[in-house]
Each structure stands twice: as structure tokens, then as C-alpha cells.
Amino acid sequence: MNYTRALSGNFGxxxxxxDVATMSDDELRELLFALYTNRIAxxxxxxxxxxxxxxxxxxxxxxxxxxxxKVAYPEIIPVDNLRENIKKTKHSxxxxxxxxxxxxxxxxxTMLYSIAAPSSGGQTHFCDMAGAYDALSESIRSEIDEMEVxxxxxxxxxxxxxxxxxxxxxxxxxxxxxxxLVRRHPITKRKTLYGISGSSQGIRGMSxxxxxxxxxxxxxxxxxxxxxxxxxxxxGDILMWDNPTTxxxxxxxxxxxxxxxxxxxxxxxxxxxxxxxxxxIDEEGA
Ligand SMILES: O=C(O)CCC(=O)C(=O)O
Ligand SMILES: [Fe+2]
Numbered sequence: 318m319n320y321t322r323a324l325s326g327n328f329g330x331x332x333x334x335x336d337v338a339t340m341s342d343d344e345l346r347e348l349l350f351a352l353y354t355n356r357i358a359x360x361x362x363x364x365x366x367x368x369x370x371x372x373x374x375x376x377x378x379x380x381x382x383x384x385x386x387k388v389a390y391p392e393i394i395p396v397d398n399l400r401e402n403i404k405k406t407k408h409s410x411x412x413x414x415x416x417x418x419x420x421x422x423x424x425x426x427t428m429l430y431s432i433a434a435p436s437s438g439g440q441t442h443f444c445d446m447a448g449a450y451d452a453l454s455e456s457i458r459s460e461i462d463e464m465e466v467x468x469x470x471x472x473x474x475x476x477x478x479x480x481x482x483x484x485x486x487x488x489x490x491x492x493x494x495x496x497x498l499v500r501r502h503p504i505t506k507r508k509t510l511y512g513i514s515g516s517s518q519g520i521r522g523m524s525x526x527x528x529x530x531x532x533x534x535x536x537x538x539x540x541x542x543x544x545x546x547x548x549x550x551x552x553g554d555i556l557m558w559d560n561p562t563t564x565x566x567x568x569x570x571x572x573x574x575x576x577x578x579x580x581x582x583x584x585x586x587x588x589x590x591x592x593x594x595x596x597x598i599d600e601e602g603a
Pocket of ligand 1: 396410416439440441442565566567568584
């Protein structure tokens, strides 16, 4: 396959003309390795049907079923600014987060397939948490290496003022889970910061004030421009990201008035290890 460095910052890779529907196991392994080592991959496809998209996703993990299963493809979560959905999706992802960090198991890869793209705006922004971890001083790394973050759905204690808070919905699961602050990537084994913003509510065994201070200083470090990147969607793109090593956020966008500012994405979020990598994992899992 044809890889080039894709995005505006220091990470991310683009794949021109991938044959999504007929990709061999070797090509898929190569693509996923490129994704894990670059954090984000943009596949410039010539167009896909729902079934091709879902079949491709199922080779990479188990799709989360977040919407009622009465629809034909419950794996596909619509993310759009169309009139009928704008209330539900408006700005709900416009804050730094890692998908499903408030649950266990965690999301592995998330993908957005672009059906309609606005001519300007509507980018998805990324933060490279593996690069940010590497750039911490040795003493901070050893101080935080064994810490566990308390996660719960809602507004994180380190949510930034300029961000949109996620809507608080009654039917959400507000149970608390714990995840290591520093994880090893399940496939590459590279160490990375994990889930410092989004659903972080504290650090196990630490006062709320001290946890807020520490998480805020890690966010200030990780959200520096050298660890950031953004993607402007184009129709036919599959934007894939590796949740263990990234945070992301949507750009707020208003309700579409016509084809020029419509933003329609099909999201699929996955858990688990791709079957092409099953022989490489240890008990740590996804
Ligand atoms: O709309 C976007 O750019 C990102 C969407 C997102 O982060 C989500 O649905 O979790
Ligand atoms: Fe997200």
C-alpha cells in the first residue's frame, strides 16, 4: 500500500487508494502497524458501502453497539450536523477525550467514514499521548508510572473552559472505573499517557486538589502544539485513530444549511485485539 505522512503536525499517515474490501491479512497487519506507530491513519477510499465498511471494521475489532439495534447497521453511529440529529450530537465531542475511557473494556480503534464534508471547519483534532509521555522528564515518568486514574462519564475535573461540556444524559452509566495513567500499548508495548482528560475525575489514593493539579499539568504538557494535529475530512476518507495513544476532539459546527456545510460521518468504535495480531498479545489485553 501507498503510505505518506498525512496530517499537519508530527504524526499521522495517509494511505492512498487502499483496497478496503479485498485487503489481505498481511496488508491489514501492515496498515494497523502503520496506524499504531503513527497514531492516526487516513484512508482515501473511492467510496464504500455500509456492508464493506462494517466488514472491514470487524476485521479490526468488535464494534461497540451504542445505538438501538433496530437499524440495519447498529455498528454505525451517525455523527452529523443534520437538522434531525443536531440536538443529540451538537458539540457532544468538542472536548479532549479518549473514546470509552469511562468503561472497561476500552475502545481500541475508532473510525469515521466521511459521507459529506463541509468545505471549511469541522476538523477532528488529535493529541499524541505517546509522544507526550516520552517527552516527560525521567523523574515525572517514574512518579506517575504506577498511578491509576478514576474515570466516570460526565465532565472531567480538568475540562478546559473553552471546551464544550458533554451533555449529561439520564440513561448514561455513571459507574466509576479505574485505568492506569500510563499504559503499555497492547501491540507495540510502547508506554503512553492514557485518558488524562475526558472522563478523568481523580487519581486513586490522592486528594482531589492534588489529582486536579497533576492531571492539569499533564494536560498542559500534552496539549502543547508539538503534540497536536488535525484532520479536515474529505468525502470517502476513513479517518482511523488508535485510542490507547491519543486524545481527540471535534470542532464545534452549526446545523447544516445545505451541501456546503453538511458534515456526515459514520463512526465505528472497536474493542479488542485484531485477529491478525492475536498471536502477539499478552494477558494485558486491549
Ligand atoms: O466529530 C468528530 O470530529 C469526533 C467525534 C467523536 O469524537 C466521537 O463521536 O466520539
Ligand atoms: Fe470521540
